[in-house]
Every structure is written in structure tokens, then in C-alpha cells.
Amino acid sequence: MSKVDLSKWTSKNIPKLAKQLQVYNTAYRAGKPKISDAEYDSLTEHLRSLDPNHKYLHTVEAESIENGEKIRHKVPMLSTEKAYKKEKLQAFVTRVEKAASELGIKKITFRVTPKLDGMAGKDEGGILASRGNGLVGVNITRVFKRGIVAIGGRNKGPGEIVMVRSYFEKNFTKDFDHPRNMIVGIVNADKLSAFAQKALKAQKVHFVPYSTLVNWSGSGKDLVAKIDSITADLTKKVDYPLDGMVAEVTNEKLKNYMGATSHHHRWQIAIKTKGETATTTVESIGWQTGKTGRVTPVLRVKPVSVSGATISNITAHHAGMVRDKKLGAGAKIEIIRSGEVIPKLENVLKCVKKVNIPSQCPSCKGPLSWDNDFLVCTNNASCPAQSTTGLRHWFKTLGTASGFGPKTLEALVKNNITDIKLIYAMKEKDFKKLGLGDKQSENLEKALKDSLSESVEDARFLAAFGIQNLGIGDSRKLLAVYPLKDLHSITSEKMEAIPGFGAKTSGSISSAIRRLWPTIKHMMDLGFTLRKTPLKAEQEALVASAKNPFAGKHVLFTGKMEHGSRNDMKVQARSLGATVLSVMSSKVEFLIIGAKASQKKIAAATSHGAKILTEQEYNKQIKDSEE
Template identity: 35%
Template sequence: MHTPITQLTAQSNIETGELIKSIELWNEAYRNGEPLVSDDLFDTYITELETRDPAHPLLTAITPSVTESLDYQHSTPMLSTDKVYTQEELGLWFDKVIKAAQTVGIQDPLVECSPKLDGLAGRLYLDGALVTRGSGTAGTDIRHLLQAGLKVLGDTSRELTGEIVVNREYFAENLSLHFANERSFISGMAGATNGLNQHFTKALQDGAVHLVSFADLTTKAAMPLSTLRGVAESVEEMQLTNNPYLLDGVVFAVVDPQVREIMGTASDHNRYEVAKKRKGETAETTITEITWQVGRDGKQNPVLTFEEVSLSGVNITRCTAHHAGNVLESGLGVGARVEIIRSGEVVPNLHAVCTPVEPSMPAQCACCGHELKWKAGGVARGFKPTYLVCHNSGCDSRKASRLLHHLDTIKVLNFGLKTVDRLVHGGFDHIESLYEMDKFDLVAMGFGEGQSTRLIESFNSVRNSPIDDNLVVASLGIDDLGRRAAKKLLKHFRLEEMPYLTIAQIAALEGFGETSGYTISMGLYQNKQLLEFLIHDAGLNIQHTQDEQPIEVAQDSYFKGLNVVFTGTCKLSRSEMGNHAASQGANVLKDISGKKADYLVCGAKVGAKKMQKATAAGVKVITQDEYFDLCGNGGY
């Protein structure tokens, strides 16, 4: 007899493997803004895991996923790969390739197939930084893993993009008792901010953890598309067997650069490649209930509860149905038969509706009972009615979600939905009021002494650190104005100008249109007072994009276009030296091996051997004073 995990009260009865899987699942759902369980239940499971395995990487991985500092800007965005699940979907992609190829006169384009490694994507830069994909435009620098023994498989003389993975056999023998799977091992290692535990250190030292370059994969098979169509399934099967790493499918990619260019790039993926995911586990079940959770803008978000199914070893009873429009159009309601899929991703998804029913749409807000109105979706939905929205500005759920969004965005930790609910009930129900709250207010609302102190401390630590202006804008919770859009706007306008931007001014910028221009312009104007409060009266230390000085390259610089390596102790820090060299138009390399260096600039304490090696390799060795002399500003 299997007990549904979401109904367990005595979590101590649960197997460790299942405990870990539940936490991963819930954490992922929470991060996607669709919590599946209460904070309380989640916390109980975390506490249980802490007792059983204090060193478990999930315990460190869970907080960094929220606090993760995306501080390294990618040179070009790291895109993700679009996914297909069936041969039919793959066939449709093949059709698109043929169509694109024919426009450049190629009848039968070459397509290659390679294994899709299931780890953590990362890019190795020439300055030595190893950066996670992060948001796609910026990630976290985890170069310390290289020093700890992470092996790079591929050509490091240029920027290298690949996947961080662990050898399967090694994992099975040495790590499988401690980690749920290879993937959780890798993400735990990358997210361990308080130093690496013994398992990570040992695996790295044993040379079992690799960064595998996509460009240098040796098992690629390329063939004309006409041939591939007939044998795609067996090609896929071949790629999936005998690989030393965990895989979650294969990648098909167009080889011909001309065809690649024609197919181009969508916002977050290249159209010339597609991942065929290993068929995920699906299960059919019956919906027993639809519950509606209220989002920050009053949107009612449907969550399906269904008869328990087991997918990849996890018992699942709930998943999101995304939006009200989906419930209406798909005929979701109690008694509907649905197919749930869980493939690679941790979060289960509604895959298909087998037997629809008369949809049960709510008329009133799940929180305040206010009448609901339909709101149109974006371009992708063809502006069809998509969301059911509560417009009652006094709605407690709306207020709480809005506060939580603000706190999450400016990275104040320790405030969960439950905490914020209590604040709203305690009268701290708008963003401005949070900034006037002190410890005694929290105690008066019934929070414990210790928790009150922690909450205020995490609030103050954010106020005392520099905060990017784009976070302040994104924290307002305006539709179509997330962090990415805010960044773009702030490149052109100052924070203070935001409330006065016209639709035309916004629509004129790349990546915006009339519709988003309208939503953003209206939203900013409506939030004028709040924004002014955050700028002037909230005590935030805001860093303005417009104040950042672009690096101006000196025109007739001696070092323009030359490759320079810095070594030893210099007058300036290594990053300041790097910036200086960049301002001279030089490329800064991490060492003299690999890409050909022109100059080795030595500070104090440089070994004679290193200098000899450089001279032997034809690299000119100079002192830092000589460097500054050549730059024309000696005694910098």
C-alpha cells in the first residue's frame, strides 16, 4: 500500500529517496511560481532531510536558487534548446528544415544528431570564468570548480559552451547513496555557496566531473535529411546507448551555416536545432477538484487535483492548468480524464485532455468573492480571453502576492506567502508600509522574537547593499515589465523618467510593441507614487544603469588588438588591470598557453621559470611599469 506523499502527516515514515524527490519537485514548482504544497509542509520535509542527511546538497541548493547572484554577463545569450516529444513533432521540424533549405537552393540538407547531456549548462570564457546559463544573459561564475578539479573536454582556445556532467559509472559506485540522481549532484555542487562538501571535493579530485563541449562532441552523426527521416528512431536509440553520462534525449541540428542563418533564432532558442526528449512517462487520471490561487495582479490561477498517479517514481496529485482560458477551452473540470506527463523536467505537466467535461469556471474571486472579469492574453494567445481577474484592489490575496513579488524581486529573503499573508492581515498591506515596519510590529502580529529579528535583518541587509535599478522597476509587478524588459528600458531612460514614458517612446525600442508599450506605460504611470517612494524615501541604495561608464577604447593605443597576460602582484587588482587593458583595446588572456599571447606583464613575485617559459614561447616579457609606459601613462 502506497501512501500519497501529499497527505502524509508523519513524514518520518517516508523513504529518503522519496523525501528528496518530493522536495525537488516542490522546490521547482515553487520557483516557477506555482507552489504545490503549503510552506509548512515544505518546511517539515526540509527539517526531516536535515536530520537524516545534514550534508545533502538540496539543503544548500534550495536557498541559492532563490538568492543566486547573476553577476557575470554572457558575451552572447546562452539559449536553450526547443523540445519535441514525438516522432510526429520531429517530422514537422524536418519539414521546416527542408523548406528553409530550399530557399537557399539546397534540396537535401545535412542534419546531425548528438546526445543531449542532462546536467548543468555552462560556458567557459577566455578570462577563466566558468559561468552557468543563469537567466541566459547573465549567470553565476563558478570557476572555483575548475580549481577543484573539474575537467574540461574540448577546445579551450576559444569560448566553450557545454554541459557539466558526472560520469555515470562513477556516480553509481560512489555517489548514488548520497544523491537522488546525477543531475541533483551537479546542481548541488554548482549551488554550494558555503564551500564544497566531501562528496563534491572527492568526485572533482577523482576527475569524474566534466565540462563537455557541445562543439567538440565526438559522437555526432550527420546524414542527409532524406536518409535521416527513415532512420531517425534508430539513430536516436544509438545515441542514447553507451554514453558515459546521463542523457535526457538527443539533439538534431542543421549542419549547413546558410540554412542555419535562414532558420534563425527565436527569443530563447535557435530554430535550427531541436531536442527530441526521451519519451517521458505519462499517465492517465481523473480530475477530482480545481482550486484557484490568486496571483499578484488578481489573476485566478487554476491548480488541478487528480487521482494519484506515479510518474518516474514520484506520486503526483496536482499540477497547474496555467490559466482560466485553458480550463475553458480544454473542458477541464471534475471528472475530466487527463494525461499527465513528466519527462526530464521535475515538474509534472498537463499533456492532453482525453475526455473533456463541461468546464467549471468560477464567477467570484477565490479570496475576496469579488466578481471576476476576463482579460485577453498576449500575441501567443491571439488576444483571446485568457485570464480571469479580480479587480478588487482591497483583495487580500492580491495584496499578499504583490508584496511577495516585490520582496522576491529585490531579493529580501525569508518572506514566504504565509508570512506575507499575516502582514496583510496585520495592516501592512501595501509596499510602502513594509519600509516602515519594525521588529515590534512583527512581534505584535504574533511572529516569534527570533523570526521577527530575522525578517527585519534580511530587509535591512537589502537596504544596505547596492541594488540595480532594473530590480526596482521589475519589483512593481507590472505586466510585460519583468527584469529583462526593465533592463532594456533603463538603457534608454532614467529611473525617474519611467512614469512619464509614452506608448510611442516604449514601442520605438527593440523588443517592444504597441501592446506592451500600452501596458507598460499605463502600469508605470499608475505606480508613479510608489516608484517615487522607492527612489527617494525607501532608503534603497539604487545603482543607476545610466551612471555606468562605458569603456572607451583609446584610439591610438599601443596594445590595441594585442593579447596580454597579467601575472604576479600588480599595483592594481587583477580586475582593474583587466579593465585598464580593455580600455587600451587589448585582449586579456588568463595564461600564456592556449591562445597565442603577445605580452606577459609581470608584477611582483613572478617565478623565473614562468618568465623563461614565456620567452621560449616567443612571448615578450615586460614589467608593469613598462606596460604603463607603453600605454603612455607611466606611473599610473
């Protein structure tokens, strides 16, 4: 059933409805939507029907980027007024025609472009700024360094960061609901996820200036009459996720005359098409066990075509959905494909009388238990599915031993090699005994050896054990306080004292570490070449004891340096306890300038109150502090 129950919201609880919309909107902007786009839109329209002048409808929704240099847009980036029905589009055309006749303009041309569904920004003067609240955004120029491709070149004005749709559908639909959620990560995260790196490396994440998009142009009469075929035609030509079309006036004089509200331009309208829906029947529900034992459902449905794709599988988030929505073979469901991405369950039209939730793990036949909405196989020790996905996680996370793909691991697990310790004890002849080829067996032994000698971050090593809620980032936080060798004594209380770890996860992570300690210790003793995460205390002591003025400060280098390369200077600065930044921001406290330094950076640094030092002045201050 849809999470949105419109009848719940009446003229009596409008403020609460607006607040709820804000919550949904914030979650959506952060890349973690709580409801579908169509549900959000229907709720927004419901608010409009209750109170057309409510201020929520007339403020630009903010993108969620908290940190960074603030950029004031020369021309505000407003939202777009939305039309869901032809009548509203007709009303827009009538309004434009009235304004045109007031100006004495006879011929009006409308232009329609696809409305990209990504993250809006503006690229001008060498700076890409997020839309922010429409008036002030944040400098996100670094995304180009991260590998986002500027379509048509830089400085082409407003546009959208999006991922190529066909690429997303081929690679990421298992891990993400919508490419926008990945985009938010690429723009905001300090560290790029492996998924993001893959997409960036493949050059499939683009900043698309609106001016470079395909378009249709014609009269207002044709616009209203042909909007469906225009939409279908333009949709076919664009390989990005879309959220409808944008129709606007092209005449500059007319645009100026019509102007804008605080929310949107009056000369522009978004034509939203609710995602295409289709109804189908559930034929069966498949269940899969993951590495931590979670058993998740996949709905196998009678194949049905939705906006050009044939859908036969729908992933449900967790077993709780099957339980609560009463799904099973014979259930009639409505699925929706919004913005042309992965289909989702939109509505249950007919549920089943009796829900069949498996009582045994599909892999090991062990007992299952509920953990909130999740169904979990608790047989962690000897569940083949958990072993295979767990081992896969080890090799994927460590990233230094190739050749251990799903097929190889399945073959190992079938022969009861279910533990990473056992794999590392294997030699070429052992692989051969299991029926693997000569060359492959030789390669596997070599890969294991190589993974011992190739240096790897200790946080990555720890994360490879696949403890729930202990990924690489959290491992780094933990190891900055407790070195790996001391982790066996970690308690829930000690862990909770580290910023970033909550009470609940601290308990489960620390007990998992203690339970796995024999394995972790065994693996450490094999002689992996681990790069230690610097201890926070050591870093702080370095800063505290340093006499040089740069310890603990944020430093940025610009221009060509005379003494040594820029890189050498960065290494030296870090050894002095400084944090070296790579882009200009309000964090910069010292700007060190070499020859031909960027005047723009100097101006920006000055405006932030940073100290500007020439290379010579900088070196002298270091020397003086050492004497």
C-alpha cells in the same frame, strides 16, 4: 488535444512540413519548446514516412548559440540515427554483422549507454565547444567558470551539459518544463537568473563526458532481445534527464569501415522510448492567483504512477487550455513523462460537456477578465493573493531584507498590511501586535532598516515593484537612458525608442510606472542606498572625449602584471572607457600581456587581428595620451 495533427501533412505539403519542423526545432534549441518531444519525434517520423530522403532528416540540427569564438571540431559531432521500434534496432544489428563479416571480424561487441537529454559539447585541448552545426561550434568554456562541474575532470571529449534530475524535480518544476531550458540559459545568457545561480552554487549542473557514463555491453542478439531491461536498468543508475539509449559498436576497425553519412555515424543508433504515458481522471481543478493577477489552473488528478513517480497534480499553463480542451472533473486525460521529468498533459481522451471557468478570483472574489489565454483578476489594489505574491516578489528581488517569507507575509496581508509602504512603516511593536513572536518582530524591524542601508542596484529596486515585463535586465536598459528620478514622465513613445522595448509592452510598462509612481517615489524617499545604472550618454561621452587609444575598445589582460594587481588594471581600463573582457574571443582588440602570458591566448589574439601590447607598452600609451 495534441497540437500535432499528422493527417494535416501529406505528400502534397512536404516542404511546409519540413519548414514547420525547423520552427519547432529552433524553438526547442532555444529552450522554448512549442510542442512536446514525443510530438516532435512523431512529426519527424511522419516526414520520414512521406519522404525518407528529405534533406531535413539528413542535416544535423544546430544548437542555438549565436555569439562567440567559432571552434571547428576536429571530428564532426554528428546526430544519431533513431530507432523507435525493435525492427529498426534489429536492422541496425544486421547491418553491423554484415560489415563485420566483410572485414572477417567474428565477435562483435555492442555497448549501450544512456542518452543524456541536455546540450551537447566537446571538451578538448582546454576548450569546451558547443556542438553547433556539427562541424563548427562555439567556445563555451566560460560555463566552467560559471560553476558547471566537469565530471571526471577536463578534456574528456564529447559529452553533454545536464542538470541532476532529482535536484531539478525538487526545486524547479514549478518554473521550468524541462532542465534543458535552464541549461540553454546558463550557457547563453549574459546574466545568470537567480534559478541558474542557485543550481550552479549547489553544483548540480554537470558536463558529463559520454565516456564516463555507465554502460551495458554484449552481443547483438542480447541487445535486441533485452533492450527493455537494459534500458530500465541503466535508467535507474543515472540521475540525469534521459532521452533514450545509445547503442554502438566498440571495434575501432569496424567503426572506421562503416563510416558516417553527413548526418550520423553508421555504427551508432539511438533507441528512443517515447515518454511513459498513463491515463487518469481529473478530479478537480484548482485555481491560483499570482502577483500580476493571472489566475492559473492546476489539474488535480486521480493519483497515477508514471515511470516510478506518483502524480497527483498537473500544472496547466493557462486558463485558455482548460477552456479550449474542455477540461474539468471527470475528464479522462493521458499524461506523459518524457525524459523522466515533469508530467505534462499529452492528450484529452474524454472532455467534459460543460467547462467551469471561475467567474470570481479565488482569493479576493473580485471579477475576472480574459487577456488572450490568460484569466486575470483586475482587482490589483485589494486582492490578498496578489498582495502576498507581490510583496514576496519585492523582498525576493531586492534581496536585502530577510525574514519576510510566505508565512510572515500571509499574516501581514490577513491584517490588511497589503502594501509595501505600510510594511516599511512598521516597527517592532507593530509586528508584535499582529501576534508575531518577540524575537521575530525585533528581527523584522532590523531587516527593514538593513535593507535601507545596504547598497542595491537601482535596476533591482525598480524590478522589485513587480511590473509585468520589467525585470532586472529590462530595468537596466531603461535606467541607462532615463534615470530613476525622471521615470514619472516616461511615455509609451519614449520607451519604445529604447532598443529592446516593443510597442505593446512599452504601453503597459509606462502606464504601470505612472500608476505606481506615488509608491515608487515614497519608497525612494525612505532613503534606500541605490547604486545608479550608468547612463548610456555618459558612457558614450566618456568614450568620445577620451584621447587614450583604449576608450570604447575591448581589452583583455593575461599573465602576471608588474605594476599593480590585474584587478587594479581592469578598474583603470574601465575608467578609460575600455570594455574589459575576461575570456579570449574574437571581440578582443587589445591583448595586454604580463609575465608568463599564455602563448595560446597570444596566438588566438593574433589570429583575430588583435593588437598585442606588453604591460609597459600599454602604460606608455596611456601616459602619452594624457600629456
